[in-house]
Amino acid sequence: MLDLDFVRSNFPAFSRPINDGQSFFENAGGSFACRQTIDAMTGYYTDLKVQPYSEFESSARAGASMDRSRVRWAEALGVEPREVVFGPSTSANTYVLAHAFAEILEPGNDVIVTNQDHEANTGAIRRAADRVGCTIREWRTDPETGLLDISVFESMLSERTGLVTVPHASNIVGKENDVTSITALAHRVGARVIVDGVSFAPHTLPDVAALGADVYLFSLYKTYSVHQGLMVVRAGLMAELPNQSHYFNDSVADKRLNPAGPDHAQVASAGAVLDYVEALHRHHGGAEGDGLRAATSAVSALWREHEDSLTPMLLEALAGRDDVRLIGPRMLDATTGHRCPTVAFSPLANEPEDVAHGLVERGVQTSSGHYYAARVLDGVGIDPDRGVVRLSFVHYTSRADVERAVAALDDVLG
Ligand SMILES: Cc1ncc(COP(=O)(O)O)c(C=O)c1O
Known part of the structure; x- marks a missing residue:
């Protein structure tokens, strides 16, 4: 199992005052940089x-x-x-x-x-x-x-x-x-x-x-x-x-x-x-002599396992509502057991921009728009100019972050 405290200790953004009381859900736009990158x-x-x-x-x-x-x-x-x-x-x-x-x-x-x-x-x-x-x-x-x-x-x-x-x-x-x-x-x-x-x-x-x-x-x-x-x-x-x-x-x-x-x-x-990836591999029992491909593969499996343990919470919170249209799979894939935790939805009773604003007010860092995927939205009958709300997370996201997003969604959507 991924040691999230260790993971987050490698990302200075989590200990900066600007992110106090915030949960970051705009990762598909750009992730935080790990300490090794900044150094x-x-x-x-x-x-x-x-x-x-x-x-x-x-x-x-x-x-x-x-x-x-x-x-x-x-x-x-x-x-x-x-x-x-x-x-x-x-x-x-x-x-x-x-x-x-x-x-x-x-x-x-x-x-x-x-x-x-x-x-x-x-x-x-x-x-x-x-x-x-x-x-x-x-x-x-x-x-x-x-x-x-x-x-x-x-x-x-x-x-x-x-x-x-x-x-x-x-x-x-x-x-x-x-x-x-x-x-x-x-x-x-x-x-x-x-x-x-x-x-x-x-x-x-x-x-x-x-x-x-x-x-x-x-x-x-x-x-x-x-x-x-x-x-x-x-x-x-x-x-x-x-x-x-x-x-x-x-x-x-x-x-x-x-x-x-x-x-x-x-x-x-x-x-x-990749120094971060290797540090993560060693922290989780990987051997010094494992090659970088083996370490990368093992760490990716840990990332996936962690993400897949959280994604269903977000999907269930959205799929169960009749006032939003969730785009893409509503659950993890039956064969791979995976779904990328990039979750976009179209609110039916509110404007995406207003929903994103409400989420931001509640400490959920997200946004709305077409994310340069206008053809994707067109293809499912959504006006790209109206856009969707997107909540995207990665392996450093915690259960508490996802709980905050779910509670904020309930609050904002009503
Ligand atoms: C799926 C996908 N492809 C391509 C791009 C373009 O990447 P870049 O910003 O590096 O040009 C993005 C950027 O958001 C993306 O999400």
Whole structure:
């Protein structure tokens, strides 16, 4: 069982006066940073804030810290360091990817996108596909549940399919999609698959190799780390995608898909969250010599177990009411025993904005809106301009936090 006191002692935000009497439920927007991340950023800015990779000590150490982040993240995700790309954000990474794919897709190719995606994983790809003359085919969600049916996807695939983009979990619906089956089906017809893991990775740091994705993206600032996007591009595809950086960076793996240039301090600090993961692993009986992938997997299992013990409280509080429409699964999945704790609902008798305001007044830090998932809301018949209220939590959330949210919901909704 996850030792929550130990977990929370690693997050300075919990002991700051600004959060006294508050419960944080906007984690899908951005998580708190762990102490290791904050220390790494402070350390970099204090000692190493110079151009990296030169001979003098501060510069050499700055470069070594950047390399360490790449190597550590590669190990945690089960891939090679040359497959890891750090960029300004996931939206920026998909924008660059879209431009690269536009050079290898052909007119007449089908590009399959979903309407369950955050706009970051679909907008730029749709525009690129359009420019090339590809046919954009939308794998649509069920209008009631907001879920994707994999048999529909299977029927859309053909030898024309060049590219597929899917979310590992939507930032509104909270259902974990079966990425392993999706990638296996797509690869059978020779298509590439881009998976948006932004709403999944904060709950389970994935074994990217096992998932079979050609590209896997997530945002480090939602996984207790720095404000960067991390993108894994598997080696075969990396070799095929044209360079998007300066011509002389063509053979530099970590630069060819980041024309913005690296944010040195953040890249150097990006790996520190994995020191937290290792500390957590050891605290829960993990051995010193366990590799980072094994530690990451064990810690992710602890995170999931903790979250899944709390999610039903929130789901029951909402699913039992006839004055709200809960989006996504109403209970944990019967097969996986999991549901991402990203819980969105549409209040039927009140405005989402007013409900969010009432929750904030009661110490529940949340918000309302469409969260850049306007197509998801459209798909289930909710006006994106009206939006939904979203309560999202992660492994550092306590039972008392969820109890506060449930009591506040009862109070505000009446
Ligand atoms: C599911 C999902 N995908 C992509 C993004 C975009 O990430 P970024 O803010 O790093 O561009 C977000 C951001 O909220 C998201 O929730």
